[in-house]
Amino acid sequence: MIAPASRFTFAANANAAEQEFDEQGFFVEPDVFDVAEVDALVAASRDFDNAKNGSLLPTMNPHRMVPIFCQAAQKPRLVQIIARLVGGRPMGLQTEFFFGRPGTKGFTPHQDNFYVQAPLGAFASAWLALDDVDLANGCLNIYPGSHKFGLLEVSAVEQTSTFGQDPDANRLACAIPNQISPVCVPARRGSVIFLHGQIIHESNDNTTADRSRRALLMTYIREGVDFNKGRSAGRQTFQVT
Numbered sequence: 670m671i672a673p674a675s676r677f678t679f680a681a682n683a684n685a686a687e688q689e690f691d692e693q694g695f696f697v698e699p700d701v702f703d704v705a706e707v708d709a710l711v712a713a714s715r716d717f718d719n720a721k722n723g724s725l726l727p728t729m730n731p732h733r734m735v736p737i738f739c740q741a742a743q744k745p746r747l748v749q750i751i752a753r754l755v756g757g758r759p760m761g762l763q764t765e766f767f768f769g770r771p772g773t774k775g776f777t778p779h780q781d782n783f784y785v786q787a788p789l790g791a792f793a794s795a796w797l798a799l800d801d802v803d804l805a806n807g808c809l810n811i812y813p814g815s816h817k818f819g820l821l822e823v824s825a826v827e828q829t830s831t832f833g834q835d836p837d838a839n840r841l842a843c844a845i846p847n848q849i850s851p852v853c854v855p856a857r858r859g860s861v862i863f864l865h866g867q868i869i870h871e872s873n874d875n876t877t878a879d880r881s882r883r884a885l886l887m888t889y890i891r892e893g894v895d896f897n898k899g900r901s902a903g904r905q906t907f908q909v910t
């Protein structure tokens with residue numbers, strides 16, 4: 670099922686949008702980044718090692734390498750929304766750039782906070798679409814309401830291919846509560862999908878022959894709370910306000 674567009678935007682009615690986030694566990698805000706900003710991020714990604722070596726594998730923490738990615742994570746409109754979602758002053762935590770070349774394998778179902786281990790409600794993710802994203806080129810599938818089930822059991826997944834994807838990223842899949850079904854969430858270039866730390870989400874394979882699905886994941890945590898640094902993620906807070 671394709672998710673209907675969010676009924677409210679933070680720009681038009683922040684309280685209603687926040688309520689929708691609390692109920693559903695995610696929210697799509699259109700046009701957070703304009704065309705020039707998206708173009709600049711895409712252009713900067715061409716200098717990453719994984720672009721130059723042709724692997725086009727995801728690049729971890731580009732905000733530490735190229736200032737424009739740090740500036741993206743600090744964008745006031747984004748940070749104002751995130752501050753409401755994490756219930757206090759936010760700190761940046763981790764970023765990841767996905768090239769999503771044609772053929773890229775999707776991510777298995779997971780809850781970001783399984784890895785981050787932050788207190789409930791203190792951690793959220795912002796997933797910025799850098800291309801128009803739909804079912805064919807690998808949009809996110811989100812399980813509305815699944816953030817209310819706590820941290821769920823995970824089990825190992827047999828990986829037949831990790832093409833285009835971080836091989837460490839989807840060795841596990843979380844259990845899905847029986848009563849919860851996913852919705853496919855298309856997003857226009859420049860939109861941000863805000864994700865509750867415990868919402869179950871996954872991504873589809875990019876089945877197109879010629880359409881990349883670039884995205885920038887930016888994660889945030891309420892200032893002062895504990896979290897798990899992780900091995901490959903190397904999480905470390907940075908100022909966004």
Ligand SMILES: O=C(O)CCC(=O)C(=O)O
Nearest residue numbers: 767776781870872884886
């Ligand atoms: O962009 C993707 O394919 C999945 C990203 C994601 O779900 C994550 O990094 O938590």
